[in-house]
Amino acid sequence: MKKKRPTLQDIADKVGATKMTVSRCLRAPDTVSEGLRERIFKAAEQVGYxxxxxxxxxSRATSHSIGVLVPSLTNQVFADVIVGIEAYTEPAGYYLMLSHYGYSPALEERSLASLLSYNVDGVILSDHNHTPRSLRMLETAGIPVVEIMDTHRQPLQQSVGYDNVKAAFDMVSAMIRRGRRQVVYLAVRLDERTQQREQGYRQAMEAHGLIPTTLHSTQRSSYSVGAALLEQVVINHPDTDGIFCTNDDVAVGAYFECQRRGIDVPGQMAIAGFHGHDIGQAMTPRLASVITPRQAIGKAAAKALLARIQGEPPAADIIDMGYTIETGGTL
Amino acid sequence: MKKKRPTLQDIADKVGATKMTVSRCLRAPDTVSEGLRERIFKAAEQVGYxxxxxxxxxSRATSHSIGVLVPSLTNQVFADVIVGIEAYTEPAGYYLMLSHYGYSPALEERSLASLLSYNVDGVILSDHNHTPRSLRMLETAGIPVVEIMDTHRQPLQQSVGYDNVKAAFDMVSAMIRRGRRQVVYLAVRLDERTQQREQGYRQAMEAHGLIPTTLHSTQRSSYSVGAALLEQVVINHPDTDGIFCTNDDVAVGAYFECQRRGIDVPGQMAIAGFHGHDIGQAMTPRLASVITPRQAIGKAAAKALLARIQGEPPAADIIDMGYTIETGGTL
DNA sequence: GATTTTCGTGTTACCGGTAACATAATAAAT
DNA sequence: ATTTATTATGTTACCGGTAACACGAAAATC
Incomplete structure (x- = not known):
């Protein structure tokens, strides 16, 4: 007894034409005679087509949609990137199919299969770490792929982002230049970018003859993890005079903990974060951070992807969107 | 010259069977003889099916996907809800099609049309304010609809959330009970929930014979808007002793501004937010806030929707997930 | 050994648009 | 007035799975 949704045929029946004519009328109204046109539009409205x-x-195996895989939607970084992507795809009439995979390559594989089963015309990926089957699927799907958020490694096809190693190096160098000697790196989870930032941190420390120290937490990033890591710094590395945090959440959490413990920032302790989130920029003192152009990355990635979907050759393998070192008030 | 992606027929050709057999084999392996089964799996692997x-x-007009419309993805509130939704849909084998519409009903209409054109089996909506065409489409699509984040108004079909009016009333009442007299409501943007909270705020104030005052900002919510609004409070309403903010971002921004101005919180100024975000819970003093069960709402909404997609009658029109008043350290 | 059941596989048709081609009607050109 | 171009509409086939049904062969039952 359930009514199924109306089709072109339903409209055609109402006006005494064929569905082909209706199809034409809806897509290119002026190829259809005026009287019929009006009746078709009225009928379409009536049945609620x-x-x-x-x-x-x-039939055409083209969906006018693109797939976007991000590790996490609650991560502000990727939410910003998605906004940037959509700013480009939406006016172009492309639909976005979003999936997240919680930093797990196995889940990424599942999500990717799902996206491809909907015949997306292209995909944007946020990691380099793919399962063999994921790679295989991308290959046989034969669609354009753009990777984002990293320009350090050779991309599958094309990447848009910034250099995490260099960014970390620059920030830590700035800290050292300002006289910090015992800078500790605070890391959460073990994703690729965390490691790349550690690499940059190490390079900077070693370039100045300083000894790098990393404190890891296996938990996902949060303010409280930042606080917990700072506690560890205080207990296990009491002569630390600066911390470089893998992201702003950790940095802000560490800052709050400094406040609670009466540690003067930046007097006794310099703090630097990564990404330049609102919270760090709104607080006083302003958080030192590597500001990444997340929306711009999303937009550029979408642009590059759509261009290739439309058959243009890739403009460049690697599109580097750069970053800005914001020294704020915590260095 | 581009190779198209492999089909069941390609596999069938390789093993000398029909695509029907291959289809069966992939979906129910033990309905196919062992030898053939193995060859089919191998061939599928080979062609990269x-x-x-x-x-x-x-053909079945069922997509095993559900559409989710949220006003904004960068809004932590909805990111949390989505995580909750997916926690339920993912194991059930349903795919999530996400769209955001920037709080604009017109854009919501476009997004909804897009979702429906992909034959989603059900939709979750985050607002009550729909265009006539949106309502019409939902009607003719004939699919289950669940609305979230509000239980105050009569839903289209079914809603899952909490009562914004009552929550605001409770929080403001708590502030008054603790001796605050000049409580100002800080609002951003003019979405429905902001107004509902204002309503609750007014009711609480009036119930105690106090005069309600609302300060609006038309900008979207952010820490800096919170700071700017607090500045207005200080200038235009100097005897204010408490602020009830429409969300935690505004509350935290206002708190930072108090810090900068040397206003003692909660001594001179009580601050309450809404939603109970991490940042408010991590800072010292802990931010007073209405803690909303966002993930639970997402999960319950998904559960209710899938149940109805699978033909069960709705358990209830309105599913109230409640909220918790966290008085923190800023009251 | 004849009949029935089970099992493995094949055949056909369908979903709803639209590209490609065909056709009828009218207008323009010669 | 005849040929040619133009316009408006119709016809057919297709995309790739799978439900529904058909069928032959082997296995089970009597």
Missing amino acids: IPNRAPDLL | IPNRAPDLL
């Missing part, structure tokens, strides 16, 4: 992409998707 | 949902979507 909703376009259906399924046939298109099946 | 990727499942294709398009035919299913076309």
